[in-house]
Amino acid sequence: MMTFKEFLIEIGLKGNANVLVHSSYLKIRSAFPNISMDRIIGSIQDVLTEKGSLIMPTFTYCFKRLDGSNEIFNRLNSKSKTGAITEAFRKYSDVKRTSSPTHSFALWGNVTKYFDEINSPTSPLGKGSIMEWLVERENSYILMLGVDFTSFTLGHYVELKAPVPWSNYSPWDYLGVLKIGVSVYGEQNLIEVPGCAKSFVNFEKYLIEKNIIKNNSEKNMNYYYFNAKQIYEEGIKYFKDNSEELLCPMGSCLACDSRREKFLV
Template sequence: MTADADITPLVEDWRAAGISEGDMVLVHSSTRRTLKRGYSPEQIRDSFLEAVGPKGTVLFPLFNFNFCKGDAFDMRSSKSRMGALTEAARQHPEAVRTGHPAYSFAVLGAEAEAFRKVYNSSGYGTDSPFAMLHRRGGKIAVLDLMGQNSMTFYHYVEEMHRVFYRYHKVFTCPFTDWDGVTGERHFSIYVRDLERGVLTDVNPMDERLWDQGLYSGCRPGEGHGLRVIEARKMFDAVAQAITSGEVEGVLFSYEQK
């Protein structure tokens, strides 16, 4: 497919899955099948932007965990480890990047400026892009990935409810901001308790969301592969599981010894 190929079929797929004009959408993705349809990462990126229209906003995760090992992080140049689509988003000239070294995002569209200068200290905290998406009535779209491999929003809900099987772990690294100012900074991640053998195990909760009719679109590997959910409805459903004490076997499990 040529560089000027028509992306209308992709736009129609995304809208059929539940994305509407004016939406704020966080997109998690595996683009392997979509790339085989002949589209480039840049065309896939632009198809999501077209799907939300000029009044919409799209967040692409640029997650990179090298800083947890002490590697330097530079907002201007540190690459995403979440695939070609997210790198295409990072390299877009109008992209606004948020500042948590592990959980940063490229934000494009009408409300992108609201995310500038967001340096949330906790990856899933009350000032994080996850919280902003939640408060602003956004949606989460997942392309051809299981919940286990994509739905970081689960951990935001867990942090908001201070679940017993996770805790804040602080990491320190050399950090360069968008203006080129470098210094040592501290950031935290609400990590699972490895000493207790806690494993992230969220696919059962993903099935609940399907059963409750909260997802629209296609399951991974089927049709166009995109499913969409409203962040507020997902938050409420996951919060209900947490507060009712149903989390083991739904959001996490213990390592078998």
């Protein structure tokens, strides 16, 4: 049986690459039974080497809420809400976690020469963010293990750069969510609040139909591995021409409905 490390090499992971990983531990275990989180993380690091970069989202979405019910971000203790593997990874002694109260990242390897713990851009997934850094480098890739494009964080960067009509409009008013991040160090005013990502799956379908990415699976685990800049450029075209496709069907999502009402009617 193929090991997880052999699998990574087979799908094209190489030394020195900068790789953003989105993952489902449950799905990975369905393809690689009993594999530990340390083995998963260690295998990726082994292939990339320290000249490469391993990056994971450790988002906590600590936006200020009108009713004061929001959590307060603490870089050292706040649990990642983007999967078990990301929560394990951020605690490694040689991993740096950035300080965005809403969209922090855990970083290892080459990328830590460019960002340190205090990184917290006022555009959490835009200018000055890890997303921008990735797209500016040819040698950057996105690895998605057992997740679909609802986890495609780069899509929020594409929304800002295309831009889609609602790029700096927050659709979360109905939840009383403000454009402010809250951490133990205080409040940070934000330029943008990333919206709903559910319909990024329409971009995923488009990429598969156009044969730009392949619908791969290893046993029950679907996966993608693609160049960040290439898919960013495809995204700019698609997001410009098909912005309505990036909203959930009418009546199914209050966030997307508010964008449709304000910008498309």
